Amino acid sequence: MRIATFILHIDSFIIRLGLVSILNRLQGVRVLKEFKANESFISFLENHPVDYIIIDQAGFDRLVNLYISKPELLELTILLKDSSLKDLNKGVLRGDVPATLYLTDEKETIVQTLQNLLQHRDDLSTKNSSEDLSPRETTIVRLVSMGLTNRQIAEKLFLSAHTVMTHRKNINSKLGIKSVSGLTIYAIVNNIITIEEVSSLP
Amino acid sequence: MINREWPMYRVILENHQLLPLLPRFNLKMGFGELSVDEVCRNHGVNTDFFLEIANAYLDELYVPGEGLSLFSLSTMVSYIKSTHKYYIDIALPMVEEKINRLMSRSALSKKEISLVTNFFNDYKKDFMAHLSQEEENILPYVLELERQSAQDLPDPEFIQKLQTYSIHEFEKEHDRLETSLKHLYELIIKYLPPFEDLQLCHQVLNDLAALMKDLVDHADVEDKVLVPRVADLEALVLSRTSTV
Numbered sequence: 084m085r086i087a088t089f090i091l092h093i094d095s096f097i098i099r100l101g102l103v104s105i106l107n108r109l110q111g112v113r114v115l116k117e118f119k120a121n122e123s124f125i126s127f128l129e130n131h132p133v134d135y136i137i138i139d140q141a142g143f144d145r146l147v148n149l150y151i152s153k154p155e156l157l158e159l160t161i162l163l164k165d166s167s168l169k170d171l172n173k174g175v176l177r178g179d180v181p182a183t184l185y186l187t188d189e190k191e192t193i194v195q196t197l198q199n200l201l202q203h204r205d206d207l208s209t210k211n212s213s214e215d216l217s218p219r220e221t222t223i224v225r226l227v228s229m230g231l232t233n234r235q236i237a238e239k240l241f242l243s244a245h246t247v248m249t250h251r252k253n254i255n256s257k258l259g260i261k262s263v264s265g266l267t268i269y270a271i272v273n274n275i276i277t278i279e280e281v282s283s284l285p
Numbered sequence: 286m287i288n289r290e291w292p293m294y295r296v297i298l299e300n301h302q303l304l305p306l307l308p309r310f311n312l313k314m315g316f317g318e319l320s321v322d323e324v325c326r327n328h329g330v331n332t333d334f335f336l337e338i339a340n341a342y343l344d345e346l347y348v349p350g351e352g353l354s355l356f357s358l359s360t361m362v363s364y365i366k367s368t369h370k371y372y373i374d375i376a377l378p379m380v381e382e383k384i385n386r387l388m389s390r391s392a393l394s395k396k397e398i399s400l401v402t403n404f405f406n407d408y409k410k411d412f413m414a415h416l417s418q419e420e421e422n423i424l425p426y427v428l429e430l431e432r433q434s435a436q437d438l439p440d441p442e443f444i445q446k447l448q449t450y451s452i453h454e455f456e457k458e459h460d461r462l463e464t465s466l467k468h469l470y471e472l473i474i475k476y477l478p479p480f481e482d483l484q485l486c487h488q489v490l491n492d493l494a495a496l497m498k499d500l501v502d503h504a505d506v507e508d509k510v511l512v513p514r515v516a517d518l519e520a521l522v523l524s525r526t527s528t529v
Contacts, residue, residue, distance in 0.1 A: 086449070086450075086451045088448070088449075103524060107520035107524060108520075110453060110516065111453045113447075113448060113451065113523065114523065131448070132449060259461035259464055260465060261407075261411055262408070262410070262411060263407075264403040264404040264406075264407045264408075265407055265408060265411070265468075267400065268400065268472050269465075269468050271400075271472060271476055272468050272471040272472055272475065272476065278396070278397065278400070281396065281400065
């Protein structure tokens with residue numbers, strides 16, 4: 084899980100403190116900085132890897148022009164609304180922020196909302212790194228086990244040596260196996276190759 | 286859940302899998318009727334720390350409790366180092382010696398033998414590299430964090446590092462060491478021709494199984510005891526600097 088980084092732009096000290104204490108208890112979360120009413124976070128965004136901005140209703144109202152000029156900020160924004168009844172700045176946002184918190188929320192609700200958000204983010208980032216090898220990767224593991232070098236594999240599969248290297252790296256990180264001998268045994272026990280087919284000089 | 290008041294001999298009698306923990310804490314047997322707490326204190330071991338580790342070993346779902354805040358991270362780090370030492374000095378050479386003996390007495394083809402011995406040599410290299418990455422990077426980071434947390438004004442460079450790095454990143458790398466051993470185990474019982482020396486073969490398999498279990502448990506200790514404690518401290522250090 085990659086760390087999710089947060090900044091807070093909340094006028095009330097007490098509310099800020101409360102949110103920070105909840106955020107700090109969540110796994111994989113970093114609060115990078117807190118901003119008060121009259122402080123701007125724009126320059127901070129340029130120099131820091133910020134994943135989420137939690138902003139209160141008053142702050143959002145004040146910065147509405149900023150959001151109009153930089154709508155991409157909405158993707159990072161978690162709104163802290165006073166209550167679910169009031170709807171603010173309908174023109175700018177209509178449910179396009181990733182999450183909304185309410186001042187009236189209980190701790191459990193807040194934790195749940197944030198965890199769903201982080202879970203969703205994790206799902207997106209791990210979609211392409213499943214433990215299962217792709218058919219192409221399986222072929223490469225087979226050829227590696229037969230004792231072929233990367234260059235030989237590249238020639239056989241009509242790939243560039245660089246592409247084969249990339250596949251090898253992905254295989255290593257998916258399986259957590261670096262050595263040829265380790266891959267060979269993996270290939271045997273996963274029926275990718277038989278012992279007879281394995282190179283005699285691994 | 287083990288309790289500090291229980292007699293140590295009962296704890297070990299009923300939880301055979303805790304046996305390999307004893308040398309790591311330098312706890313000598315001959316417990317008599319002494320309680321867990323008494324044995325620990327006699328050997329200069331923090332009882333709460335021993336309990337956290339032992340309970341994490343016994344229960345896969347164990348969540349570390351209040352005991353966490355009662356010991357220092359340096360205690361934890363030195364425990365991890367002594368576990369590494371156990372792997373390097375005892376567990377790995379023991380199974381390696383038996384594998385080599387098993388191979389030399391077997392009717393396996395040259396190819397099959399080199400398959401196993403090459404595998405184990407490479408595995409050992411990867412294993413060592415994994416441990417030294419921890420000893421050279423992770424553990425010094427943990428100690429540095431503890432040192433910085435004790436200061437009124439932590440080093441700004443360290444704070445900068447903290448903003449993008451967390452101990453949680455190390456977690457994901459962490460369940461891999463036993464996977465290859467499982468492949469080897471499977472190779473032996475499923476794909477290689479049967480071994481004449483069945484007893485030795487069983488010993489190899491037993492050693493492999495014990496090492497796999499130990500590695501899983503050790504990763505558990507690191508993920509469930511060390512990581513949360515370090516994460517708490519990271520948050521504490523950061524929260525102090527962001528409110529200054």
